[in-house]
Amino acid sequence: MELLQLAINGVTLGAAYALVALGFVLVLNATSAVNFAQGDLVVAGGFLAVALAGLVPLPGILLLPLVMLLMAAIGLAVSALAYWPLRDRPPVSVFISTIALGIIIQNGLNGIFGAEPRAAPALFGAGRLEFAGLMITHQALAILGVAAVLIGGVHRLLGRSQLGRMLRATAQDREIASALGIPVGGMVALTFALAAALAGAAGLLLSNQFFITPTDGTGFIVKAYIAVVIGGWGRIGGALAGAMLVALFEIVVAALFDYAVATGLLYAALLVILFFRPQGLFGEAVGRRA
């Protein structure tokens, strides 16, 4: 029973991580570059929600579209500042430029909000459901629902729409996409916007339950990164599964020992996986290795 409870908590956390990892892998596929600022964008989304809630006291679910919209605009700025000027350089340049951007976001937030932990409003309000000895908060249920809707929406966008086809074509082979008349630059910018919006949503979802401080970004990016590596570099489904695994691992091990041990063992597990299966648990998406 206790294990079931942990699983519920793990899946809730995993749903939020999955949003972060999804944004990470979308940018990775479109640019073959790592967006290291993705974790700081999560934090930015969280603080944006805190700030907006201070201005207009609305429940989280109503703030969510606003946060995602503003974050999408920030994503466009990320693409213009840290990716576009470097598009013809080795991918490692983008890694460094997004580290720099992460520092800027982190310290900007620290300057504005201070280092104290903050919490965004709950999606619908406090409260919990209990049955058969299991407890699940309304917030956790709402996180699961929102994440499912967003992931489903991205899936539909990529799979069903013309825009999605253009995004996927850009991710698969930029030169050919460009030859077919697809505005590749715009598609990449749009991918960054989408990734930032997803990160912002994750920030809003997480910052109610877990609080948020300006320096939390490194932890988020590392977990998204691990999720994408174990899920298979460049695989979208793998990244989502990887995010779930990371969160479940973290929750279960933290319950058995403590949080520090859980994080330490997570890295150890990552090194072991990389040693035996450098292509990740589910195999690497062919030809996308950066």
Added chain:
Amino acid sequence: MNAAARLRGWLGRDINALLLAGALALAAWPFIQGDPYSLRLLTLAGIYALAAIGYQFVFGHAGALSLAQGAFFGLGAYVAGILSAKAGMGFELTFPTAILAAGLLATAVALPVLRLQSHYFALATLGIGQVTLLVAVNWESVTGGANGIAGVAKLNLFGLTVERGWPLMLLVWGLVVLGAVAARRFTGGLTGVRLTLMREQPMAAEAAGIDIRRLRFAAFLLSALFGGAAGALQVHTVRVVSPEVLEFPVMVSLLAIAVIGGRTSIAGAILGAVLLVHLPEWFRPLEKYYLLAYGAALLAMVVAAPWGLIGGLRMARGKWMPEQDPPPPGEIAPSAAPKPSQLEIGGLVRHFGGVRAVDGVDLSIAPGEAIGIVGANGSGKSTLVNLIAGTERPDAGHIRWGGKRIDGLPPVGIARAGMTRTFQSLKLVDGMSALDNAAVGDWRARDIAHTRGEAMHLLTRLGLGDVAWRSCGTLPPGLRRRVEIARALIAGPALLLLDEPAASLTGEERQALASILSAVSRSGVTLVVVEHDLEFLTGFVSRLVCLDAGRVIADGAPEQVRREPAVIAAWLGQAPDEEKENS
């Protein structure tokens, strides 16, 4: 040679007046601003410079984005701090122990981490930093937990206290100078040339017999040792140690120093460290936003000037005060005579998914033979070369060289067994001279002056004597091709594999290349040449092998193979005479 010239030669070709002026300005500065605070900042700048010089080994020279340098720095600080505060040890013990600890950590993680490529390597090294930080925060009984440990002693050597201010600053900068000299010795000679090839053209480096794994490990280990040393100096300077030294901002500072100053330039590391340590002072009005200025400076530099400040200065100097090339080195005839061996290939198979690129090839090549491998696109020629060179592993069959099985050996092993190769698309370092591009091919070399002499000998014979010091990127394709051949020949191979050497060359260049290869063949080196151009091949091969769909369909004297009906049907598709006209 007078003392100044010798010093100049020892420090390396690109040491310059500017650097000296910078060093003098640095030395004069405390006289101008001799207050304790300025001295302390300068001391810290030296500490960061040392850590950054170390970071350049792995990030700049080996070209791997490591995010573990902060961990080595922090570990050094913790080890020295704990030994000093809890065991009362002096610097003569804390310093070497800190370096040793960082080296041990690097060695322990090297096995799983160093074989990872690019982004995986970055993540794994970031993980090392995070784990080290977690240990420091949670192992309270030893590390003091989140509060850390206060009461680290002043730096004292064998009971002699080095006071803060002038003495400590001079000691730190003395160690920076020592570290810089050691770094220059490591990266200046042959190792530097090898590191450059490994960073820019890893496949070519392996094919040239360079042990990439060993070189990467050396760079990683050295960076850790420098990081540990800097950490120990830091803890004796600030006299407390807390988890802050292991947090990400330290790593980012080191990255920023290397990017802003210059990724492979020691002067760049020093300049970058001095700038970044003083940045918060100059941006004092920004208060808590000063780290934001770090980020902005790093971003601006990566976007606008990825070569760094020193790289920019060098480019400016090259433009306004072009430097004369040194005279070419004297020629040294190579001593190694190729040891001729027989190459035996039997039942060789390699498939990619459902495609059998090489499908049961039998081939025997006698020592000293010159053989051309021809066939249509997709007939398996390049795969065959890659199988022999160790770039691909066969699915079945064997390759024997001088009687010994060599299939499954990595490219390094093949090169060291006496078989070298060139590539279909040139794999040269554009920014390096023709001379060094050739010299780097000798994996046995120990002394760069001697090897350059041998390379000069070879370049002269290949008609490249006049362009020895020219950057490869500025040479026309025909000459670049010859530089690659020189790199493959300098180690004295018994067999040379050439993958489409005439591709993208003009008619004249092809003729020149054919006569060069003819001379190479006469010197006793076995030649295996994959090529489309029959005309070119007939200039120097005595035997043709034609492949089709991964199988040998003809093997014999050139004129005989060209008349085989199977060859005409599968490859030429027309009478040989017509083909001749079109080629």
